[in-house]
Amino acid sequence: MTIKAVRKAIFPVAGLGTRFLPATKAMPKEMLTVVDKPLIQYAVEEALEAGIEQIIFVTGRNKTAIEDHFDIAYELEDTLRVRGKSLAAIEGIRMQPGSPVYIRQQEPLGLGHAVWCAREVVGDEPFAVILPDELMVGGFMRQMVEAYTSVGGNFIGALEVSPEETGKYGIISPGADDGRLVEVKALVEKPKGTAPSNLMIPGRYILQPEVMQILDAHETGAGGEIQLTDAMAQLIGRQPFHGFRFEGERYDCGDKAGYIQANLALALGREDVGPQVRRFAETLLHGTFD
Ligand code: G1P
Numbered sequence: 001m002t003i004k005a006v007r008k009a010i011f012p013v014a015g016l017g018t019r020f021l022p023a024t025k026a027m028p029k030e031m032l033t034v035v036d037k038p039l040i041q042y043a044v045e046e047a048l049e050a051g052i053e054q055i056i057f058v059t060g061r062n063k064t065a066i067e068d069h070f071d072i073a074y075e076l077e078d079t080l081r082v083r084g085k086s087l088a089a090i091e092g093i094r095m096q097p098g099s100p101v102y103i104r105q106q107e108p109l110g111l112g113h114a115v116w117c118a119r120e121v122v123g124d125e126p127f128a129v130i131l132p133d134e135l136m137v138g139g140f141m142r143q144m145v146e147a148y149t150s151v152g153g154n155f156i157g158a159l160e161v162s163p164e165e166t167g168k169y170g171i172i173s174p175g176a177d178d179g180r181l182v183e184v185k186a187l188v189e190k191p192k193g194t195a196p197s198n199l200m201i202p203g204r205y206i207l208q209p210e211v212m213q214i215l216d217a218h219e220t221g222a223g224g225e226i227q228l229t230d231a232m233a234q235l236i237g238r239q240p241f242h243g244f245r246f247e248g249e250r251y252d253c254g255d256k257a258g259y260i261q262a263n264l265a266l267a268l269g270r271e272d273v274g275p276q277v278r279r280f281a282e283t284l285l286h287g288t289f290d
């Protein structure tokens with residue numbers, strides 16, 4: 001089997017973000033910032049760093065801020081130039097002309113449906129899927145593409161969570177495990193009751209195009225939604241399927257506490273604001289302010 005390169009990545013960004021209301025009433029949840037960068041930009045940078053060339057956003061109404069964010073902001077650039085200010089903060093996000101593609105999901109029918117909406121753009125190639133509310137520091141997609149390049153097949157991220165959390169995620173039923181790659185024997189989306197393990201799928205995937213044919217059936221699963229996890233589960237046994245553990249940090253920014261933790265951790269790691277935030281956090285935790 002020839003191993004085709006992963007050139008395209010799907011970003012499902014049509015979700016309403018109800019967990020973050022009122023912040024997300026008029027603003028896409030993917031535009032929430034961690035320190036000074038929106039979540040979607042971290043996710044796109046992760047893909048570009050992994051060598052992915054085409055960025056496919058599956059979007060919806062109220063999401064035009066995402067399109068604008070990845071476009072050239074002519075007036076802003078001009079004003080910065082006239083004022084002699086640096087453009088560094090906005091130059092990094094410029095994508096190759098023709099790289100970003102925007103598709104509307106039209107109806108909120110689930111993650112599987114969002115991915116399926118991109119089927120014509122994906123064509124007959126393997127593709128990545130990145131869920132931007134899972135913020136990864138350390139190059140998750142780059143590490144996974146590297147592992148995929150020598151093995152091929154389907155890859156999904158694998159990450160240990162506490163047993164109480166398994167009902168919130170797609171969960172892997174693991175087989176052979178070498179600490180980095182885990183054999184995927186079965187998958188279950190948001191298990192009720194006992195989960196097969198505490199290895200969850202943290203929103204990073206490299207999938208073969210055949211999964212689109214399974215998604216054609218529009219079968220619904222957990223929560224009455226068309227689940228990507230269920231479609232992937234049907235590929236197991238027909239194609240190789242690997243869980244992949246990455247080396248780095250993960251922040252669940254789909255959750256308020258996780259989002260605040262991401263802000264704190266990334267701020268502490270920054271040269272510009274880090275020392276001040278550290279002093280403040282220490283004072284806050286240990287009592288008196290000076
Ligand atoms: C989605 C997936 C789930 C995955 C999770 C990661 O769930 O369906 O398998 O584990 O993302 O955050 P959602 O959070 O959209 O309900």
